[in-house]
Amino acid sequence: MPVDDPSRPLGPSTRSVHLTEQVDPTTRSVIPPIAANAAFAYPDVETWREVALGRATGHIYARNSNPTTDRFEAKVAALEGAAAATSFTTGMAAISTTLFALLSPGQRAVTVNDAYGGTYLLFTEHLPRFGVECEVVDTDDADALDAAIARGCDLLYLESPTNPAMKVLDLARHAERAHEVGATVVVDNTFATPINQQPLALGADLVLHSATKFLGGHGDVLGGVVAGSEELIHRVYAYREIIGTGLDAQAAAQFLRSLKTLGLRIERQNANAFAVARHLEGHPKVARVVYPGLESHPQHAVAAAQMSGFGGMLAFELVGGDPAVNQLLPRLEHAYLAANLGQVETIVGPPSTTSHVELSDDERRAAGIPDGLVRYSAGIEDAQDLIADLDRALDAVDA
């Protein structure tokens, strides 16, 4: 099994295929069998107790741990360059369990307003109910973010690129400011994936994902995962096992299969999103395209410095605003109108029906999300077909 050896760096697809994989020692299966199992049986009480008390390795009950979820966690940890990881039923379970595990009443958390809608609501509605002071800063104002951190911060939560407006935050800069005041830095890396961006290497303490998106990549399984140091992951895990938000073995096995093609899929999705973004940028009916790889992106230099690929996601606005969007979307033949992203299929939708469906129009505007924005998640189709499809549909939109 290849290991992560910095003196002999492996390419993203080799990492995706081989890191942490081991032939199953009992069956010699290349793909170890799924441990579809609630409880683990022991020959005697003493052996059982040693495992239960953590003095011997093994599993007791699958809400706490399971060999298949262990394999998924080890793989994500390796891909993110982390010592450990723990996994969850959904991305929101990963985010909420992490935040509630690490924050206590009287503490202060800082985040940005253009984060995924569910995350935004955790900071604006739910954490404050438990006495956590939350400051939500304009994502475009890096100095305001540093100032909010300097006012006192126990936890800094960042997402980059953001969902849906594709804003990019300077992760190393803000992580450094946060560490100066003793904060723990958590980064949602869902949009970038570990192939394009490694937040831990940029200074984050924890990196998390909605695995439902690119890690799964096929839209047939939900999950979440957080990776970081043994100490922090143990704190999150200890809370996860009590509130019961852990991933199940069948889902973990689906993710393990998907991760084998992560490098391959992301390479294609990066290329497709870039080609579509460049094409739309020159289209007369398109008012604005937001893609971190374009020189026109306000944080392009930051993205180029901290990302090795610019990702499969882009956003755009049409000259004709919302009415034009409503004309365009149903005409697309190679894109689903659906509330997911990161799949092998191209998926489009406005934030009002996808990432920010729980927010009112006013809340969405307050979060800095313009009306008429379209989120485009490039699949693995052929770029020329995606572009031709967009052109055909745009032809039918009123100028």
Ligand SMILES: Cc1ncc(COP(=O)(O)O)c(C=O)c1O
């Ligand atoms: C960036 C980001 N983080 C977290 C989530 C939540 O993930 P899940 O839907 O798996 O709970 C999403 C979902 O769209 C997301 O886009």
